[in-house]
Amino acid sequence: MAYDNNSQKIVDYIQNFARKHSLFVLAYGTGCGAIEIPPTMTSRYDAERFGIRGAATPRQADVLLITGYLATKTLKRVIRTYEQMQDPKYVIAFGSCTINGGMYWDSYNTINMLDKYIPVDVYINGCMPRPEAVISGFVKLQDEIQAGRADGWKKYQDNLEEYRANQKKIIKNWTMPDFNW
């Protein structure tokens, strides 16, 4: 019965419902987007009504918010943080810098496409996106989770070698421990 198709569907539905309405957010605030997080969380835009809540450490978090450009140096920390999070985990990438490099597209130390290094579930474009856009991004993520399409963490496990090759191309001196489940 437990592995019956229909009952699995019901379990999935309940799990996805819980996951979508309880998103613990770890905001990785290096770029300019970090300043958009406080208004999103506090009284004016109140993200908590969607069940979105700040998490203090990667172990407790579900969503990794990457707010803006990533230098190669910070990419190392992002990968480390992402690998410390518990599955299922989601990534929301903020702003044009994470999509195609934005205004730093020809800089010697900022990466251009984040989804080559870690899987991204939702992109929010803008430079910077306003809190409304951030909340709409979260709602989009909730829809994806409910539909079961937010499977970046699975993609990362399946294509780990490819991601790792891309990461090691940038981070030459690789001193981090290997990802294990």
Added chain:
Amino acid sequence: MTDTLNKENKLLEVLKEEFKLLSGKVKRSRRVEVVIENEQIIPILLFAKERLNYIHFSHMSCVDWIEEGKFEVIYILWSPEEKINLLIKTKVAREGEDLPNIDFIWRQANTYEREIREMYGLPFDGLVGREEFILEDWDEIPPMRRDFITNEYVSETYFEREGREDAKDVREQILGRTDEKLPDFAKKYSRD
């Protein structure tokens, strides 16, 4: 107009008496610029600090004049009493020469010197501090040198999103709205 630049001219005269300046001029009110040989850097900085009371070390930066084969290093000082920015410039060869370390005069100069050493590869004599400052695992030539071709490096190292390659120079178009012209010096750096 000239009487308002009294203190600036006076400062320039004092410096001219004391040192052999390559050039020196009052750029505008509250800004004096002098150019000096790089052997004279420590004496002039000490003189400015101890005698003229230019106690605040605002900034230190570097420009790569690749055509002359020189780096130009600029020390910017500020006097809270005179309220004058004193810019002291010196040139040093791109390869083989080094500048004296000045972090015994101002402790904070250490940070700027390490940054210049890392970003331009300009060595400072007697500078103490870790080799790696801002960049991590960098094994190319220093990135702020002008013979470092950023575009090539970026296209080799990073991925480019499709749709990005048709980035056009839109300055003409923007200026067209207000009937302005693109100045000649700006055309030199056009992407097209």
Added chain:
Amino acid sequence: MEDIGYKIFGAFLTTVLAFVVGMFYGGFRRKIIARIQNRVGPPVYQNFLDVMKLLSKKTAVHHGIMQQLAPLWLITMSIVTLMFIPVLKDGLFFTNLNFSGDIIFLLYMMVFGSLGMALGAGQTGNPNSAIGVTRGLIQMVGFEIPWIMALVALMVQYKTTSVTGLLDIQSQSGTWMMFSSPFAFIAALLAMPGMFRYSPFDIVGAPAELASGPVSEFGGKYLSLMMTSGSIFAFVKLTLIVDLFLGGASNLIELVIKTFILYMYPVLWGAISPRFRTEQAVKYFWGWPLFFGVIALAFATF
């Protein structure tokens, strides 16, 4: 035989009740704080969703056996303490084992979980955990002294260490202990926010400075167990104070009303206060609460 069946069923029912009520109280707390801050706030059942989500996490990294045991230790402590507290004055299901344990035993049990947590957090090796544990133990030294003084005053005054005995005395005399021994009540009340660890006494898990302190390496199912145990323990503390000072409760509605009113006191205080530093918290607890504790002891002895 029937008796044991009732007991087991009652224990199960009490645990479920404590879990549900504690969770809803947590939800109300979040909602009330949101309304105070002029926000809409999460739904009241948000904590259930959080626990469900944490249980449905696929992985949970741990650093060793002690870290795995710590949440279990916590939840065991919460449920055992719950078993020895009369949730209702009489009745078939909710009285549990209240004749077998007394207040001194409860005082030991309530510290037990925190110590287990300290060991578990120590194994994670996270520096934030270590600082959090240190702060937690210091804070415990702070609030335990007035709290124990209040309870000792009660025990001395009425010459019994049993919670049921104190309940009987209250129902016989017809006055609640908060009126018959007011100083003990004041001391316990002033020490109570320290037990709940809400702001201004949230120095243990301060998210902004300690990254949630001892909890920082616990994710997934461990965190869900800790949240569950936290809500059960909140209910336990509230019920204990209601039993000791507010005359207990003879039915569930009375219990919920009394505990909810009592719960609002640390919540509302927390909603409008910033965080104390560790030494400020200890200074607070060793100030007026201790003073009232001493007065209560004197009042009880003479």
